[in-house]
Amino acid sequence: MVNSKRLNSNAIMQAKNTYQQPQELPKNAIQDVAILENFRLPCLGQEYTSANLNILLVRSGEVKGGYDKKPYHLRQNDIMVLLPNHICMEESTTRDYRMSVIVMTPEFMDTLLRTTIHRNFLRYHYDPVTSLNHDQVKSLLHLMHTLRLVVRTTDLPHRREMLLHLMDVMMTLLSYYRNDQDERLDNISHNYGLYNQFCDLLVKHYRESREVMFYAQKLRLTPKHMSKAIHDATGHSALFWIEQHIAIKAKQMLQNRPDMTIQEICYYLGFDQLANFSRYFKRVVGCSPKQYREDNLIH
Secondary structure, X not given: OEOOOOOOHHHHHHHHHHOOOHHHOOOOOOOOEEEEEEEOOOOOOEOEOOOOEEEEEEEEOOEEEEEOOEEEEEXXXXXXXXXXXXXXXXXXXXXXXXXXXXXXXXXXXXXXHHHOOOOOHHHHHOOOEEEOOHHHHHHHHHHHXXXXXXXXXXXXXXXXXXXXXXXXXXXXXXXXXXXXXXXXHHHHOHHHHHHHHHHHHHHHHOOOOOOHHHHHHHOOOOXXXXXXXXXXXXXXXXXXXXXXXXXXXXXXXXXXOOOOOHHHHHHHOOOOOHHHHHHHHHHHHOOOHHHHHHHHOOO
């Protein structure tokens, strides 16, 4: 998939052969966790999604890009928690841009979430970037050093349990650092706190309801009050974010789930009729689900 300027088929194949994305590591290429050092994406302007969880720590330089169609700008000491099945793209980087990447398989991530509690985990769906200070980065790098030793020692007894404990510490530290960031933003704007609560609800209930009223009731607010607060915090209405989330999930499934028919995807997303899903998708995305799948299906 290419943003605006389309590459020809030869260029696309060359890009795929040249660039081994961390989230596209061959199946069984890693055991639970992998660490990539001094990593740099050579393929700019190309959207990609990942079935894995990727934690990206910018070691030097800067990068601008998009995350689920929203712009981001990462600088040195910024960290991005890229949850599975989100759409990411790099548009431009500085020459000295480098990052360290922790890749976590879906199975390992599920085990980690079942055995630990990370209250802010869902926040990463909509706001994946945290800005760290020097001391915070230093503590994470020390932890990554230990993690790297365990990752490389594949015959280590109780290796998986050690990885789970280390990643639990990693995610707990990130949640702690993120709480610090969110509290500052919440103090600046109560609306930002409402937006975060809305995001958490949307991730949990998007298949259940696409109505603003549903989420307003969950927050014990009127739809008008909630929509205004979210608009003040983000520049977009609550309905906009609901529609974008549904569209993103639909596009991910149309692109990455060739085993499912469009009607099955329609039912999975909570639509009662294929015609309703098709109209909704075309209004938000600009083309029919069938056309989108034909243009973007990954075989």
